[in-house]
Amino acid sequence: MDKRLLVLASGMFAIGTDSFVVAGVLGQVASSLGVSVALAGQMVTVYALGYALLSPVIAAAAAHWPRKRLLLAGLVIFVIGNVITAVAPSIGLVLASRLLAALGAAMFSPTATAAGASLVPPEQRGRALAIVVAGLSSATALGAPLGTFIGGWLDWRATMWFVSAIGALAAVGVAWRLPLIPTPPAVSLAKRLAPLTDARVLLTLATTWLVYAGLFTVYTYIGSSFDRATGGDGRVLAGLLLLWGAAATVGNLAAGKLTDRFGSRFIINASIAVAALDFALLPWSSASLITAVPALIVWGLCGWGLVVPQQHRLISIAPSAAPLLLGLNSAALYVGVSMSGVIGGAAIALVDRHSLGLIGAIFIVVALFVAEQAQRRIVRPQQLAGSASAGAA
Structure with a gap:
């Protein structure tokens, strides 16, 4: 290598x-x-x-x-x-x-x-x-x-x-x-942000943002929200995170093959829907180690299995702008993560810390609707092009 x-x-x-x-x-x-x-x-x-x-x-x-x-x-x-x-x-x-x-x-x-x-x-x-x-x-x-x-x-x-x-x-x-690496041609900040004027790109990025804001609302405070399962033991928490990380890696690797086989829409919607259900059940599944383990496995598989089909969707919108779009997707993910600290902190002050999964599930469910709006915008130009071709024939 x-x-x-x-x-x-x-x-x-x-x-x-x-x-x-x-x-x-x-x-x-x-x-x-x-x-x-x-x-x-x-x-x-x-x-x-x-x-x-x-x-x-x-x-x-x-x-x-x-x-x-x-x-x-x-x-x-x-x-x-x-x-x-x-x-x-x-x-x-x-x-x-x-x-x-x-x-x-x-x-x-x-x-x-x-x-x-x-x-x-x-x-x-x-x-x-x-x-x-x-x-x-x-x-x-x-x-x-x-x-x-x-x-x-x-x-x-x-x-x-x-x-x-x-x-x-x-x-x-x-x-x-x-080694020394050649400096690539300069790209201005305005050009880097230009894809945001495309509604298809904006809705796809909004999907990433909402999903990871929801997922990390729990992850940021996982020590507090899973304290019943870990008994407050940092070593048990480390074991759970190891399991979550392994599932995330598997989900990330499997997503590529699944996206090629079933298409980005199916994998995106399935990942988001299953993650939303998993998070809605966290107030109960995080109460013991036996139920926390499968909950974290599903979370890791679906949460990180979403990255590849989202990237695939963005590249399909504008293949020539792929590097810029992937950079924006990464930024959207981190904006979602950054929001999670504020959202989770406010939720802990207002509701029980074990209910953070329900708050996260709300964001994830909204993301599912936004993802479908993105799909409709992506398909519409293709349908119009098909109609125009049929008319010309």
């Missing part, structure tokens, strides 16, 4: 771990800093929203930077942000450091995927992208559970040191193994 691609995947692994591990140690953060779990949950909001908003800005502003320099700078800033989080004495500094880490992630992630594709011949680009993006999916299956286990064994600051360490190792790998 190409070691250059593995180096890029290692950086994605560090960034993905940082995205998902905070949920597993949120209770410890709140207790350590003397704040509510809802306020500590804004660590997720700041990081995800910072990443979503900064990614297109950085991509346009740093378009002329050498790629290797941009990748290294991103990882260095990412590590510094996490080191500050690990030593921060107050929630204010913790939140500021999360924004700094998000800046580093925004510099690295989009650049890494584009760099991975540029390192191989055109006929191998799909495989190259799969290897680089595998760093993110493996973070859900391994990085987040391991970080959560470290938090349960030591404390949450040790978890942030763990994230800093893997980020530093990835930076060493980039500096040592990655």
Whole structure:
């Protein structure tokens, strides 16, 4: 396997771990800093929203930077942000450091995927992208559970040191193994955002946003919402996250074959509908370990099985703009994740924390209707074209 691609995947692994591990140690953060779990949950909001908003800005502003320099700078800033989080004495500094880490992630992630594709011949680009993006999916299956286990064994600051360490190792790998990469043609911010004027694209992105806002409303506060199943034991929670991550990886891999066989519409609608039902039942299924296990497996399979068909739908709308559309889809996902911290925090203050699944299910159900609206917009031009052809004949 190409070691250059593995180096890029290692950086994605560090960034993905940082995205998902905070949920597993949120209770410890709140207790350590003397704040509510809802306020500590804004660590997720700041990081995800910072990443979503900064990614297109950085991509346009740093378009002329050498790629290797941009990748290294991103990882260095990412590590510094996490080191500050690990030593921060107050929630204010913790939140500021999360924004700094998000800046580093925004510099690295989009650049890494584009760099991975540029390192191989055109006929191998799909495989190259799969290897680089595998760093993110493996973070859900391994990085987040391991970080959560470290938090349960030591404390949450040790978890942030763990994230800093893997980020530093990835930076060493980039500096040592990655060659100089040609700088691609610059694309302005206006051009990057131009696809948002297409209603089909906007509705598809809205589907991603709503689904992941719903899914992560529970995930961000999973330590609190699943406390009956874990008994408050961080090691049990780490085991559940490991199971969730494994299911997410399987769902992500299986979604490609299923989408090719059944089409994106069927897989999108089926994934969303099953996830909505699963979340509606979480107030009861999260009450014990026996029922929490299958609930998390279904969640992982459906939640991450949605990514590929959503990408497929976007590419089918405008194949020539695929890189821009996939970047916007990633941003929409992170905007949804960022909203989850606020939504879940407000829900905990107003309703029982074990009812977060019902709140998440509402967003997921709305996403199903939005997905169908997107499908209708996509099919309509094809129907009109077919009618015009028939008329001409």
